[in-house]
Amino acid sequence: MDLKDRDADASRRIRTAAVLLFARRGYAATSVRDLAREVGMTNAGVYHHVASKEALLADLMRGAQQGLIDATEHMLRDVHAPADRLALLISSLTATHALSPMTTRVMDGELRSLTPGSPARDEIIALRDAYEEHWRRAIADGVADGSFRIADQRLTRLALMSMCTGTSEWYRPDGDSTLEQVCAEFVAIGLAAVRSSVRAAAAPDPSLLPEFPWEPPHVRNDPSSAEAGR
Amino acid sequence: MDLKDRDADASRRIRTAAVLLFARRGYAATSVRDLAREVGMTNAGVYHHVASKEALLADLMRGAQQGLIDATEHMLRDVHAPADRLALLISSLTATHALSPMTTRVMDGELRSLTPGSPARDEIIALRDAYEEHWRRAIADGVADGSFRIADQRLTRLALMSMCTGTSEWYRPDGDSTLEQVCAEFVAIGLAAVRSSVRAAAAPDPSLLPEFPWEPPHVRNDPSSAEAGR
């Protein structure tokens, strides 16, 4: 085999194994030696293809975020009505998480593993913010032109996004319903959510909820960069 | 201070710090020394209150899962209609995640950190299955008596549950909408979801979605214990 191809292949196999292991065990619980064993190398061999363990994670996350952004902006190009844009955001985010569960799990859950303040982390946070801005704008536009009625835009956006991203945790291609059905269902839920009026309270009596004696007092997360921490 | 009180206090402070650190950085990325520093001890001192790092995690998860189950069963005692039971499941799970975000983050996300096959892990999986059984039954009962129309019960259950559990990632008590509003909103969404008929497909063209060259092929998770791997 051609050397260049061989190198590219090894590099890709490392990425594939890394996504799998990072998604399953988590970044911190995955050692470079685990990764090397998975691709049939020693840990030293891995370092021929990767600058550092953290740089590998950053590469994966950057690629995932960027791929999501590119696809989203491409699909949004000729869609203008806020409801249509929101529907497209919902179905594309859902489908991406259903079809690439490992990559998206790493993308969504390993931000905390990047060194705070590092350029790589800041860059990926910026990418995530850029993506979320599409959601923010779609929702704000819908509220502005009267097609949406929403009490708390941030809450609505985060709730809908976490509904979509949760897909990577449970979707299976061999389930009883197709991806098309899931997307259609989620779009319907999302559109219903942004068209609801304020409802009567229905929260359970707090005294009936479980109490955990070790739960720390609520503190705001790091407020830098829009939504940096969470 | 009394010695017994002193011991109980230290034990509780260790638990509180552990929940905070495990929720923020993850179990694997938190060292016993980090934990000890947080409560003003040496790492050796921590081991006076805890059998092992993993046993500490198991204790936290068992307590959280058990507390959720107890509260849920208590609240469900006199509620019989499937729709009412589902509404109660949604609002109590949401409220628990909103009010105890750190504990629930650990509960929901650190199962993978418990040694596979260990008694502690199996016990916690059994608790989780017992909790999910309430959801399964509520949904199945609603379908059986005709009050729900659902294409895929597993999908519906997991989607609704991940909507509720996602709350711990973004809810803030000082946001624009109250916990009551969030619960009411989620209950409305959930009830709408189980009363929808099958809809037309609206999934995006797969060729437009992002592709990640490193995404591993889809494989079923460990099939033991109902939904063991999740």
Added chain:
DNA sequence: AGGCTCCTACCGAACGTTCGGTCGTACCTA
């Protein structure tokens, strides 16, 4: 009340292991 003993909560230091990462070299291919 005072003294004595026991026990509990914790510390300082170290254990063996594993971590992320480096370096010199051998092998393979072009």
Added chain:
DNA sequence: TAGGTACGACCGAACGTTCGGTAGGAGCCT
């Protein structure tokens, strides 16, 4: 033969955990 790929051996640091020791409150005896 030249160049790049991967290996074996290794580094310092950090990991979870253990162990002997100690300060001081608790309980008992007088």
